[in-house]
Amino acid sequence: MxxxxxxxxxxxxxxxxxxxxxxxxxxATAALKLRVRDVNFYxxxxxxxxxxxxxxxPNKITALIGPSGCGKSTFLRxxxxxxxxxxxxxxxxxxxxxDEDILTMEVTALRRRVGMAFQRPNPFPKSIFDxxxxxxxxxxxxxxxxxxxxxxxxxxRAALWDEVKDSLHKSAYALSGGQQQRxxxxxxxxxxxxxxxxxxxxxxxxxxxxxxxEELLFVLKDSCTIVIVTHNMQQAARVSDQxxxxxxxxxxxVNDTRTIxxxxxxxxxxxxxxxxFG
Amino acid sequence: xxxRDVWRKSVNIVMFSLTGLATxxxxxxxxxxxxxxxxxxxxxxxWNFFTKLPTPxxxxxxxxxxxxxxxxxxxxxxxxxxxxxxxLGGIYLAEFGRGTxxxxxxxxxxxxxxxxxxxxxxxxxxxxxxxxxxxxALAGSLALAVMLVPIVLRSTEQFMRAVPVSxxxxxxxxxxxxxxxxxxxxxxxxFRGIATGILLSLARVAGETxxxxxxxxxxxxxxxxWNQPIASLPVMIYNYALSPYEDWHRQAWAAGLxxxxxxxxxxxxxxxxxSLGFQSPRSG
Numbered sequence: 001m002x003x004x005x006x007x008x009x010x011x012x013x014x015x016x017x018x019x020x021x022x023x024x025x026x027x028a029t030a031a032l033k034l035r036v037r038d039v040n041f042y043x044x045x046x047x048x049x050x051x052x053x054x055x056x057x058p059n060k061i062t063a064l065i066g067p068s069g070c071g072k073s074t075f076l077r078x079x080x081x082x083x084x085x086x087x088x089x090x091x092x093x094x095x096x097x098x099d100e101d102i103l104t105m106e107v108t109a110l111r112r113r114v115g116m117a118f119q120r121p122n123p124f125p126k127s128i129f130d131x132x133x134x135x136x137x138x139x140x141x142x143x144x145x146x147x148x149x150x151x152x153x154x155x156x157r158a159a160l161w162d163e164v165k166d167s168l169h170k171s172a173y174a175l176s177g178g179q180q181q182r183x184x185x186x187x188x189x190x191x192x193x194x195x196x197x198x199x200x201x202x203x204x205x206x207x208x209x210x211x212x213x214e215e216l217l218f219v220l221k222d223s224c225t226i227v228i229v230t231h232n233m234q235q236a237a238r239v240s241d242q243x244x245x246x247x248x249x250x251x252x253x254v255n256d257t258r259t260i261x262x263x264x265x266x267x268x269x270x271x272x273x274x275x276x277f278g
Numbered sequence: 279x280x281x282r283d284v285w286r287k288s289v290n291i292v293m294f295s296l297t298g299l300a301t302x303x304x305x306x307x308x309x310x311x312x313x314x315x316x317x318x319x320x321x322x323x324x325w326n327f328f329t330k331l332p333t334p335x336x337x338x339x340x341x342x343x344x345x346x347x348x349x350x351x352x353x354x355x356x357x358x359x360x361x362x363x364x365x366l367g368g369i370y371l372a373e374f375g376r377g378t379x380x381x382x383x384x385x386x387x388x389x390x391x392x393x394x395x396x397x398x399x400x401x402x403x404x405x406x407x408x409x410x411x412x413x414x415a416l417a418g419s420l421a422l423a424v425m426l427v428p429i430v431l432r433s434t435e436q437f438m439r440a441v442p443v444s445x446x447x448x449x450x451x452x453x454x455x456x457x458x459x460x461x462x463x464x465x466x467x468x469f470r471g472i473a474t475g476i477l478l479s480l481a482r483v484a485g486e487t488x489x490x491x492x493x494x495x496x497x498x499x500x501x502x503x504w505n506q507p508i509a510s511l512p513v514m515i516y517n518y519a520l521s522p523y524e525d526w527h528r529q530a531w532a533a534g535l536x537x538x539x540x541x542x543x544x545x546x547x548x549x550x551x552x553s554l555g556f557q558s559p560r561s562g
Contacts, residue, residue: 080451082447082450082451085443085446085447085450087376108453108454108455109453110453111450111451111452111453112452112453115451115452116451118444118447118448118451120444122442122444122445122447122448123448124445124448124449124463124467125445125466125467126466134449134452134454134462135452135453135454137462138449138452138453138454138455138458138462139452139453184448187448187452188451188452191452191453
């Protein structure tokens, strides 16, 4: 049986250039946006991630799939250390963002570089403008003009500008669910993150709103690296460049998306993808 | 129908009536008091009551302007001292409070809440009145402030906790520090609730007499400063009700009515603020 690590290496960086069974030291880590090695994660005494390793190449979309409770959201939250809001949660291992150690980095600086959008849209009870400007305001002071420009730019990047440009000072709660989710993505984009983490961003949205978000992701990957957790296999197949399959706290398999969906190496992956469990 | 069925049915009716009766009693007590106050004090609530100083016995046309303003000043100073402490303490408990220390603080606050108000008066008497050798607005306000702290603290904590976790995460994920998250997202989102808690706590202590009698003292004229004795409605009611004069009794009823009206207005007002929902965003 191949160890997860070997399979993993087949799927890292440019899959076509990767020699089968390459060893861990080989790949050009400098080209990686995120490099994760042997990450274990604990809620108190309970271990929920077991030696997860993953390479995330820049300007690609990495999808993480797997049944509920498999640890994929927890893993996503190690990448910007959002797990730290949970008491007694602890990550150990080697997590690197551009070769810098994520676990020892100043956490606010990390989160500015690694943005996140959540399962349910969570706009602040403020105006649309203030929602987008929030990240800029807490991080440094900006002139009114610079803020307005940044807000417009972020809303355009999130393909929301045309819909809200006349109501920037109205409450964000007046928007539809799909618009709120794009607002939250725009809010994350406003601080110009290098990586964007999406935790099931479409699970609360209808198919049309979902399609809009997916279109958006294609455009966004030119300017940032995206890691998306999704329950929706079709979505992973549609949007991502590489896909990782989590099961019971382990990253069982990761490879380029076409391979995962056409010819998965592991039986568990195939069973999950074809709907035999999960 | 068997005996058993009849028995069950009658128990049902009796219990239902008893609970209904108790409910009715609760509600009617308030209306009874209100009616009584209006009946006896309504005629004395006049323009003079709000604008004039008390007059000597037998002289008509006196009011309680000094006591109304005095109560207002006492509450204001009490709020200035007590609200920031309660507010910041509540924020601490809601945001940073984990572990045994916070349990201890919560428990202490609940105990403090249950301490008889006259004990608060003794406390303020000992640390302010005794050194100054006379009652003062400052001493009265301090006694009221000590009562405000635990109420504001607990209500602030509860309303902050009611703010959805997703908002907190949203701010933290944008690189906000914990304090920035609290100050710019959580407190604004819970603002209505927190403000309501503060108003209700003020309404609660506005009618307190025991902590004021030997701290704020009493004054038949305008208070000369924060370090001088000051009149207040509850103490005025106490003094006037104990007096043997018929027209002072009427004044006491009127003062009671004004005080109750104040409490009712604040309480109802804050319920209305709260029912508007603290979820509803204010655009900026």
